[in-house]
Amino acid sequence: MTSGYKRVSGDAVEYEVFARKSRVDALHLVGSVVAPDDDLAMAYARATYDEERWCEMAIVRKEHVIELWQPGEA
């Protein structure tokens, strides 16, 4: 996969999906979904990553993640 790879096309937006199994765990990245809006992204995240009994799940637009550096840059 090249660094310029994008799953999205048109109006679709890529969302990162975070979840944790218990309150003492930290939220961690479990995957991503592509959707045109937040509502559909929530529905897709829940449908796609519901195989575990998560106590919390959250999504964030990938474009809202502020990168400090990438692999190979540190």
Added chain:
Amino acid sequence: MSLPDLVLSIADNKQMLGLRYAEWATRAPSLEADIAAAAMGLDDLGHSRVLYGCLEPLGADPRGPERESDAGSLRNLAYFDQPWSEWSQFVAANAILDTAFTVMIEACVGGSVEVLQHRLRKMLMEERYHFLHGRSWLRSGIDKEPLERAWREAIEFFGPPDGETETLRRDGKLSMGPAQQRTRLEEQLEARAPRVDIDWRAWDPIRRRTARGAIDEHTFGMLRGLEEKKYAPTAAKG
């Protein structure tokens, strides 16, 4: 029409909705939508099992032997009689009919019957994601025909303004009657129902529909387990 009759109607409709969703698990417009169709199908099939399980505690299970041989004895809306051929049909069912069933379940949870209050509450949490899915796809625009049909059948499902569903509300067994349910559905979808003229004299209070007909033979066979038997090794056929 008693409360168990109503619960059986919700159960049969959820079962058929789940099956029709599942048929789109490899045909939806994107991989995410495929997965959502499969997940929502499983949810609704699970909900139907919970609803069937409420019939005995309610005191009178209305299921008779005719359900084994007569597809017309199942209480599903006409919308589920045939498999959907267009994605618009899926979206209209997801946004309007699935939400209409949720509104009826809200009315059960808000009513005075304990077994329904307790057992159906979790469904409302799961249905939130069905609603988000349906509403988002609905906003993207779909064909008018399935949309109007879904609205009509949702209103038929709620029942006539002064019928037995309204009596269940007056008795406290449901927290909402047909008029409140329709308003609730419109509020949820942020849309007014189209004008529909329903001949309530032709309405079947058991199946909660005016249209005649029943689910297709293939689907009924699958529900009865006949399709599985057809492909089973000879020794396993009974």
